[in-house]
Amino acid sequence: MNEIKHRATALGFAATGIARLDKNPHAAELDRWLAAGHAGTMTYLNRQAAKRKDPRTIMAGAKAAVVTLTNYFHGSADPGPSAQGSGKVAQYAWSSDYHGVLGERLEQLAAEIRLLVPGSQTRCYVDAGPVPERELAQLAGLGWIGKNMMLIHPEIGSFTFIGVVLTDADLEPDLPFDADRCGTCRRCLDACPTQAFVGPRDLDARACISYLTIEHRGEFSVLQASQVGEWIFGCDVCQDVCPWNVSFAQATADPDFAARVEVAEPDIEALAAMDEQEFERRYAGTPFTRPGHRGMRRNARVALDR
Numbered sequence: 001m002n003e004i005k006h007r008a009t010a011l012g013f014a015a016t017g018i019a020r021l022d023k024n025p026h027a028a029e030l031d032r033w034l035a036a037g038h039a040g041t042m043t044y045l046n047r048q049a050a051k052r053k054d055p056r057t058i059m060a061g062a063k064a065a066v067v068t069l070t071n072y073f074h075g076s077a078d079p080g081p082s083a084q085g086s087g088k089v090a091q092y093a094w095s096s097d098y099h100g101v102l103g104e105r106l107e108q109l110a111a112e113i114r115l116l117v118p119g120s121q122t123r124c125y126v127d128a129g130p131v132p133e134r135e136l137a138q139l140a141g142l143g144w145i146g147k148n149m150m151l152i153h154p155e156i157g158s159f160t161f162i163g164v165v166l167t168d169a170d171l172e173p174d175l176p177f178d179a180d181r182c183g184t185c186r187r188c189l190d191a192c193p194t195q196a197f198v199g200p201r202d203l204d205a206r207a208c209i210s211y212l213t214i215e216h217r218g219e220f221s222v223l224q225a226s227q228v229g230e231w232i233f234g235c236d237v238c239q240d241v242c243p244w245n246v247s248f249a250q251a252t253a254d255p256d257f258a259a260r261v262e263v264a265e266p267d268i269e270a271l272a273a274m275d276e277q278e279f280e281r282r283y284a285g286t287p288f289t290r291p292g293h294r295g296m297r298r299n300a301r302v303a304l305d306r
């Protein structure tokens with residue numbers, strides 16, 4: 001369905017592919033990952049497992065997934081230490097909350113699909129929802145799953161958001177991206193500051209800085225605090241070192257993803273002392289609302305104590 005892809009490009013998506021919905025061929029990997037406890041306190045992943053293992057059950061009659069990538073890269077990979085007085089924030093969080101921006105764009109794409117296939121139904125997902133997004137992106141031909149578990153597009157790299165429109169329209173699927181272009185490389189596994197990878201494509205989220213700074217509630221142990229280091233929201237190390245990003249990632253020119261200095265380079269001294277009202281005023285509508293006032297104050301204090 002080339003017309004859908006043309007319309008997706010016009011809406012600002014960097015790449016689009018179509019996957020036929022079927023049983024998830026890597027359901028066993030998900031089961032093993034959950035059984036090993038690698039999801040930590042993200043218990044919603046256990047509750048959603050049945051749907052992730054068979055995405056046809058997410059929406060009645062769903063036959064296909066239109067999968068999109070949106071580039072959020074802001075500049076050269078591995079930018080070095082954070083600016084003076086500021087903690088490090090993962091690049092995907094440097095702008096306004098992507099859930100809102102992409103949610104609207106996906107709704108526009110869904111409306112186009114319903115126009116092209118009259119009578120069809122659609123449902124949009126980005127990040128929140130029981131959708132195995134990386135798996136569907138690989139099946140839709142958009143790239144391979146790297147050893148760092150990221151979906152890597154061969155011409156764009158991995159600094160991308162995945163957005164999905166499920167539909168009951170009978171769309172012609174793309175071929176899956178079956179090659180594994182990691183080869184013998186293992187830079188991401190070796191560079192992870194917390195050794196969070198148990199093996200290739202197997203991440204113990206409990207040790208991942210992204211999980212610790214965003215999902216973990218309560219204080220950090222002494223070990224966790226030392227591992228988190230300068231990062232106060234997310235972590236980019238396993239993507240910064242990836243040769244596919246070093247060679248191919250291009251900075252986005254999309255105004256909806258323009259970096260906001262108060263998120264990209266937050267003043268950690270101010271953040272560590274900030275009251276809840278001020279936090280709401282400054283950070284409403286940004287990704288910082290996920291860990292919230294408490295979580296971000298904890299992260300800033302730990303970064304200050306280094």
Ligand code: B12
Binds near residue numbers: 029132150
């Ligand atoms: C929970 C979650 C996390 C957790 C756990 C991460 C993890 N590795 O699973 C935490 C909080 C740690 C996290 C961190 C990050 N996340 Co996150 N996260 C998710 C979420 C909500 C679910 C992922 C999940 O189900 N994990 C469980 C594992 C087992 O499943 P999976 O990742 O889908 O992996 C499947 C494949 O790997 C497949 N598989 C296994 N072996 C093989 C082998 C082959 C050959 C193939 C083809 C497939 C395959 O089986 C698995 C099960 O189906 C998704 C959104 C979504 N709805 O899917 C976003 C998502 C994966 N995250 C995303 C991002 C951006 C990040 C961060 C980069 C953010 C940051 N900078 O801090 C980091 C990256 C950490 C990393 N290296 O994975 C993006 C990834 C985009 C991309 N291009 O890949 C997603 C898709 C959100 C989005 N809509 O854009 N995240």
Ligand code: SF4
Binds near residue numbers: 192194209210235239
């Ligand atoms: S995001 Fe950071 S801590 Fe998490 S796996 Fe990648 S390098 Fe390790």
Ligand code: SF4
Binds near residue numbers: 182185242244
């Ligand atoms: S750093 Fe190397 S092993 Fe890791 S995802 Fe990139 S190419 Fe694959």
